[in-house]
Amino acid sequence: MVRSTGSWYTVRTDDGREVECKVKGNFRLRSIRSTNPVAVGDGVSIIEDGSGTAFICEIDERRNYIVRKASNLSKQSHILATNLDMALLVVTIARPETSTTFIDRFLASAEAYRVPVAICFNKIDDLTSEEREMLDYLTLIYRDIGYDVLHVSAITHEGLDALPPLLNNRLTLLAGNSGVGKSTLLNALIPEAHARTASISDAHGTGMHTTTFSERYDLPQGGALIDIPGIKGFGTFEFEREEVSHFFRDLFSLSAECRFGNCTHTNEPGCAVLQALENHRLAPSRYQSYLSMLDDKDESKYREAY
Ligand SMILES: Nc1nc2c(ncn2[C@@H]2O[C@H](COP(=O)(O)OP(=O)(O)OP(=O)(O)O)[C@@H](O)[C@H]2O)c(=O)[nH]1
């Protein structure tokens, strides 16, 4: 399934046609408690009944999927995408600034969903020397943890050559705050995509939301990108207090040396994480992000991952 626009689903067939499909009525009831039975990324079987209407009759088993709550009060979820090989997190140092908290929360939820992430710093054509220092600093931090980090400009095409080999034959979620240049990047990679790009909407440098529905864009060299409207990250996931550090790779590997197995790395004696923080072997921003997720847990408020 390559595109969803409400009650119609566009399916790309093995012979390369795009077919508009409905979902068979009783099929909805059998699906998990979600507002949409089929999502972009799903492999499906369809029946074409000769009268011009096609129906999705079967969904292949999913390797993974990402959801968001349909609404704050609802117990239902909305499946955003399925069968992802990775996520490309597009971020910017400035105009707009992507916070390290946002990056780290994204990375943590990706760990929880077991979706590998590459971090793509966009707009490198538009940086002051101070901002460039920040770029280099953050690049070091994330490469050190083991993440792929790219520097690109979707406008000048600087650094774009690094993307095709990474995206080759993979289904990749395109993620990132509004205004970081996801649509521009999509257009640079797939000129036929014609994803609508908007100019920064106001003097504050915040982006205006322009994408309106989920869509899969095939890459010329194989593989595809999934663009999702208004989605910054992976939505909700449930976790226990002790689990939070499992989603921060750097903290997790340090925690093997903590005196207590259930150490929360806040004030326990013999905590290897606190020790590393003191010795500058752990980035303060990473620790701050960890604490902010622990806080969410403590307040047990409704948790959207972002
Ligand atoms: N200088 C510079 N500007 C860029 C670059 N990439 C995108 N922009 C600009 O940033 C603004 C936002 O780009 P979009 O591609 O619409 O951003 P988006 O992430 O798709 O935003 P949403 O659709 O709101 O999610 C536009 O004015 C782009 O021209 C870049 O590499 N350098």
Ligand SMILES: [Zn+2]
């Ligand atoms: Zn500890």
